[in-house]
Structures are given as structure tokens and as C-alpha cells.
Amino acid sequence: MVNKGLRATLNVTGVLVVLLALWEGYRAAALALGNTWPGTDVALPIVVRGSGNADQFPHIWDVAAAFGRPYRGGGELLSSFLLGELAYTMREVAVGFVLGVALGFLLGVLFRQSSLAERGLMPYVIASQTVPFIAFAPILIVAVNQVEILPVWMGVAVLSMYLVFFPMTINTLRGLRAAPATAEELMRSYAASWWTRLWKLRVPAAVPFLFVGMKIGATAAVVGAIVGEISAPSSEGIGGAIFAFGRATNNAVQLFATTIVAGLLGIATYLVVVLLERSVLRVYEGKRS
């Protein structure tokens, strides 16, 4: 067990080191070549210019150091600013994820119980995901913000939910159909009600599938929240920070630092679901004793 954990850590660290080396290697090569392909004046795909804060392709250590420095000419440190924005975004992610999982589960149950509902609504559920959600994110957020009793961040949470519910619906439905035919016959022979069939057979049989839906949903929730913040008029949260730093010309270091935080948020959200899955499956499979 310890050995396995150690190996996994070494693997992850190894890949990270390789990525950082590639980053710095490219940067050094681009500078040495004067940002063009050797012997031509065709520009490299990413141009490395200048130095320090205005650098479009900063050193890794400059990005790391940026967390410990004020993010705009004095005052608050970037790390403490980003922590505040992170908390804001995490609330949207959490609420969007929970709402999306609940909605997806309920739709899955509805479609399992009623093929009429499935045939009638499923095309719309699929259509809802084929529309590029970036296109109507601002409309959705503004619409939710019209409802005055809801806090401002709720608009972004709803967008996050919008991305979560779809994989959850599909996987719930698959899971609820996963019980073998004889198990369904068995419940029928007991004259079990649909409610009993649902909770004593179909939902327990669906548990591994529910976690597949939740794991896809976890990363989708973060994508939804950050894209939502970038499109939202309020410009709050990690997405708001990315938007603000991205618009200015001399904030590359802060932009990269904020993007790293966004990435970490995605990984952390996924890991929370994985940990939940592990503890639930331990009880489910009876591996405690």
C-alpha cells in the first residue's frame, strides 16, 4: 500500500518535472533563436518577449514568486487576493455541483420510470448540451440575476449546474438499467412497489454509475463556474480574476498564477468526489471488516 502510494507520488512528480523542464527549455530556446524558426523569419508559435512582469512567457519561478507579491502596485498579496476569489468560486462550484447532481439524478429516475418522459424530454436534454454554452452563458446569468431573492453568484452556480446535470442524467439512467433481468423478476415476484424496486434494487445497483456521473460532473462544475464568471457582469471569483488579468497587457505572471489556481480547483473538486466514492464503495462492497 505504502509502496503503491509512493510510486504514484513519484510518477506525478516526475511528469511535473518533465513539464516544467519543457516549459523552461522552450523559453530558453525561443530566446536564443530570437523567436523565429532557425534560418527563417517565421515566428515561433508562442513568442517569448521582454522580461519580468510584462513577460508573455514568464519563468516558472517568476509565476511562483508572484503569489507572494502584491498584485497591483502595493497592498494586498496576490495569494491572499486569490484565496478570497477562490472561496467565492468554490461556493458556486459546490452549489452548482449539488444542484446538478440532484437534477440529473431526478431526471434519470424519471426517464427510467417513464419511457414516455424519456422519449419526450431526452431530445431536449441532449439539445441543451449541443448548444455552445458559452454563447448563452451571459443570457442565463442575467436571467437568474433578475430573480431578486437569489444572491448574485447564483447565476454562475446555475450555469455550473447546467453542465453537471447532463452527465449525471445519462449515467443515472444507465445505472438504473444495470440490474440484471432476473433481479427485476425477483422484485416483481415479491410484488414490490416501484418505490421499493427503486430503492432496494435499482439505486443500489446504480451506485458505481452514479459516481462516474459525479466525477465527470465535478470537473464540469469548475469549468461552468469559471466560464460563467468570465461572462458575468460582476467579474468576481477566479474567472473574474482571469478576465481582469487577461485584459491588461502587463499581467502575464498574475494570469498564469490565477490559471494554476483554477487548475488546482478542478483537481481538488475531482479528488473530493473520488474520496467520497472510496468511502461509499467501502461500505457498499463490505470491505470494512
Add this chain to the structure above:
Amino acid sequence: MIPSDGSTASTAQNDAPVGAPSDGGEALVSVRDVTKRFGDGPDAVTALSDVSIDVPAGSFWSLIGPSGCGKSTLLRVMGDLIQPTDGSVTVGGRTAAEARRARDYGMVFQKPTLFNWRTVRRNVELPLEIVGMGKDERRKRAEVMLELVELGDFATKRPGQLSGGMQQRVAIARALSFEPSLLLMDEPFGALDEITRERMNDELLRIWQRLQTTVVFVTHSIPEAVFLSSHIIVMSPRPGRVLAEIDVDLPYPRSEDTRELPRYFELVTEVRETLREAQQL
């Protein structure tokens, strides 16, 4: 070897249907002119054609026949799991649907169909939970049933930790836990090796005699059908219908010795020859 003193006493009553004509006992299950077609039009398959049988209360009947003879379909029609195209089934004077809602059926399939998210004991409790029995009572009942199939020590294990034969014994305990009047078994030992199958046959007879229930048993093993049954229905394929009925006049309780009786071999031969005719039709 098999029957305990307690079950010997009940043997006298169970002897009654043996050797008696099938319409002599009081019928628990009456299948009347049952026809089952799957699909419509030219693609329709007739799985059962005009099947009529009467299973007396307390008897052990087997349905035997080659694959595709509709024996599993007949079992499912009896259990109200599928509807006949024509004809009717009554159980103790009720329609099959009423009987199912009254929980008259215990079902055992070829696959044990145990829920691995429950312990062995909680699997046996499942029908009791659905019937609405209180927690303490159903726990006690499940433990008694597990003792009956000699798995008392495995109550807290998960089904996946048990062998195939043990899993099937749990399935039998579960099917009998709520005391259904009719046990429907669809090739329950078909996936087991020969030695385990014979042991399971001995156990099933012991349990049947102890509980005095009625069993309809689907199999394609001739020795199994002869050893277990008081009466055998031989079915022919395409369309499935009753080809012959054979009374098994071997006395209960049966044991290892029964498998060596000349009469046992005669009956095995008789069933085999009847089945061979069925293949040639």
C-alpha cells in the same frame, strides 16, 4: 444420511401425491390451455401451445425438455412474470396475478441473483422487508433460514465471498423465508458441477420435506428430475407442449441409495427415451 428425525414424520404426508394420478390430489396450480406467442405476424414464435397441467399441493414437479421447449416460459407464466397469449393459470383458486400480489411465489433462478451490496443475512431478509416484517423478527427468521441451508456461519459475509453452490443455497433460503405456497425454480443447479449438484439435490429434498411446500422445478438434467420429482412433465420444442407425464414412484425420503435402485435407472431410461422421441419430432 439426509433426513433428520423431524422431517421423517412429515414424509408420510408427502408420500400421498407420489404414485397417485396427477388429477387425484388437490391441485394447487392449474394451468389451462396456455399458449404463449412472442412477436406478431410471420415472425411470431409460439413458445407454448395449449399446455394444461395440474400440480397438486405438496408435490414436487419437474418440467424437462430440450432447449427451446418453453419450460422456462411456462414457469414464468405460472409465476405471473409474463402473460400468456391464451389460457389461464390459477394458484389456490386465485389468478396468477392475484397469487403474485399475495406473495404466493418463491422464485429461484439459475443465477443466484443475490445483491452484493447486502450481507448474506440481509439478502435473505429482502422479501421480509418488502412484506413489511419488523426488524427483529425478520432478522430472526433469516437466521433460522440460513441454519436450514446450513449457512448460519456465513450470515455477515457478502454473497461474492461464497461459492456458487453456497450462493444458490442462500437464494433458496431467501425464496422460502416468507413461506410462499409455491416454489418456482428455473434450472437452479444448472451452473453447478455434478457433485455439488447432487448435494444440492439432497438438501433441496430435505428442505422440501421439512417445509411441505409445493415445488415446480425446471431442469434439463434427467437424473436430477428423476431423483427430485414426484412427477415429471416431458416437453417438446417448437411449439412447446406437453409430450408425456411420468409419475416417479420412488418412495421419499430419497437418499444416495435411491440413485442406485433399479427402479431409478428404469425411470431415467424412460425419461430419456421419451425425450429422444421429442427430439425426433
